[in-house]
Amino acid sequence: MDHSPDGPSVVDLESGRLRGAVEEGITVFRAVPYAAPPVGALRWRPAQPHPGWSGVRDATTDGPSTPQMYTEGGDPVLGGHGFPPFDDDCLTLNIWTPAADEGRRPVLLWIHGGGFVSGSGSLPIYSGDTFARDGDLVVVSINYRVGPLGYLYPGAECDGSQDGEGQARAGNFWLTDQLAALRWVHENIARFGGDPDTITVAGQSGGAISTAALAGHPEARRMVQRVILQSPPLGLHIPDPAEYLERTAAYLRFAGAKDTDELRELPWPRLIEAAGALFGHTTRWGYWPTPFLPVRDGVTLHEHPARTLLDEAAADIDVMIGWTREEANFGFALDERYAAATREQVVARIADVFEGDAGQVYDAYARTRPGARSVDVLMDLITDELFRVPGVELAEGRAAAGHPVWAYQFDLPTPVYDGRLAAAHCLELPFVFHNFDKWSHAPLVRGIDPAVRDGLADAMHRAWIAFVRTGDPNHGGLPTWRRYGAESRTTMRFDSVVTSVDDLAGHSRTLHEARTRP
Incomplete structure (x- = not known):
């Protein structure tokens, strides 16, 4: 924490200096980069480290959200779940803290949902101020790539790697974003008054799928103590690469591109337009529409996220899981x-x-x-x-395995x-x-x-x-809330x-x- 004339809301990081703002007693840092902008050649590549900046970076206003479909006037249920501005350069996070001191407070990392196609960690409905104020917590919300930019599976060409038979390998760029954000939080949150050894990752809907996937990732697992899964759609079929490439081929047709190289040349609004066409192509009567999905690529995601919290390696992670009575x-x-x-x-x-x-x-x-x-x-x-x-x-x-879990409806x-x-x-x-x-x-x-x-x-x-x-x-x-027991x-x-x-x-x-x- 910097106590210089710059004021109490300036924090020094290895990547540079940040200036936040005090909002109703809570210190807030907005649009903090946690990875390099995924633009140009970095489209459909795993998240890369941010190069840093010189001087003091202003962190008092929200940055752009990840590109997504948007309808003026919103929808009849939520009234909208993602609002302009949108931009490819979107890999940022927001922090709410009672004080950027040495308090080592528990950390809540929130991952928004949105059917893998919408949402933003900067939406006011996900503001962390209530948790910071009422619970003396440090709260982080993140933006990550959704829709075609985060969930399209291009195959082997996406990172230049192939197995011995030339089969497709790494995908799930959304997950690489979230892992980069978690890594950033673990390495830097102590400077914002947080405890890097007490991190709870929580998410809702698609964000809860993300939370489960992170809990099963070998690197992330070491940084996560607790998870909260709100309405995780764990019943989704998570395709393997061969299944997903059929969907990728359809998307390329809708975008008018023959391969990922041509897609990289398109402006993001054209990519989002093609995503709308994929909605119609993949929709089935009586099923929740999911044009984009995670993929079991064997590199970033080895199994269905529903399995990750049943592994012995996740035995010590505290889990809360719940759903609403009439989700659908x-x-x-x-x-x-x-x-x-x-x-x-x-x-x-x-x-x-x-x-x-x-x-x-x-x-x-x-x-x-x-x-x-x-x-x-x-x-x-x-x-x-x-x-x-x-x-x-x-x-x-x-x-049944004796691992801690609490359930709610x-x-x-x-x-x-x-x-x-x-x-x-x-x-x-x-x-x-x-x-x-x-x-x-x-x-x-x-x-x-x-x-x-x-x-x-x-x-x-x-x-x-x-x-x-x-x-x-x-x-x-x-009332007394007992752990879920067999x-x-x-x-x-x-x-x-x-x-x-x-x-x-x-x-x-x-x-x-x-x-x-x-």
Whole structure:
């Protein structure tokens, strides 16, 4: 920390000097580079070290977000999940700290979600000030490459490396970004008042997949003590290189390029335009759209991220995992294309993933919702297969091995759109961050009773702080939250009344024991 006339918000790093700002008592550093700009020849290359800078770098304003699709006016659920300016030069992070001193405070590293195609660590909804202020934590949020710039898999040409048969090798540039950011935090966060030996990585949705992938990375694992997985879509099929290259070929056609070299010559808006076309090409009825995915390349990612926290090497990592009760309502409840879904259509969709009588599975889902429509059964199916059941399976696996894991389900519904969204994907976020003032643009949170909202937000926010600080989410405002065990299967239900429930997801867990395994 520099106590010179430059002021208390100037920090010296090996890469250069940074000047932050004090915002409502919290010292904030914005748009701090953690890797070299991935432009020109560095497009579709692993993240490289930043060369540094001379003089004092201003870190008081947000930098550009990673290029992504953007619609003026936003969407009907979140009101938007990424806003201009966008630029290729986007590999930066933000830091919130009570003081850039020698306090060695626990560190929370937040990885945003967004279906692998959207989001930014600079969004106000992900501001770390509440955690820094309420928990005496140092909080870091990151920007990383999404969409085609982060998740396109070009094959062997991407880094010039091949195996003995010329097969494709390294990919997952998003993961190399996140690893570079984690490495930067581990090496530098002590200068911002943080403890590099007490780092919790947390993420939601695609960011939770990232968190799991990092926890399984040999280098990252040594730097991570705890992870929080909010709504990880662990049920996604993660393709191998051969599978992904078919998708890459389609993307090249949409972009009008014959190879990656030609793609590198295109301006990023053209790349994003082609990504929109890939959406239509890969969308399947009744499935969450994912035009871009991680790839099991055998170099940066060796196995499905769902497996990484079951390995013995991850045994000592503290894990919190949870989901919302109606995750899939986020993407399907307001879509008129699904409102008229028939029983026959949904039964056919069930047959994709279940052995045996799909009609019986449909009926089992319908019985859990009085007056259920076919689209309701479909949404419950997608919630289970993509989020809830694989989350439970991860908790079951860790519990059986005696590894620490806490589980939760978020149940509070939002009343907006006549309640059709219910407890949808993303709804827990403003409660976890306890920052509803930052969500005024989001229809998702409208109409929630303020008394219920604020009480639940306090309970969840404090639980997250307790977990980051101690590895245990219990605090005085909660019922006792026991670790998920092979017998009790304790799960915390976050609703207008917070309760601890044994085997909360038992119906889904037992029903999906008959589903087809990949």
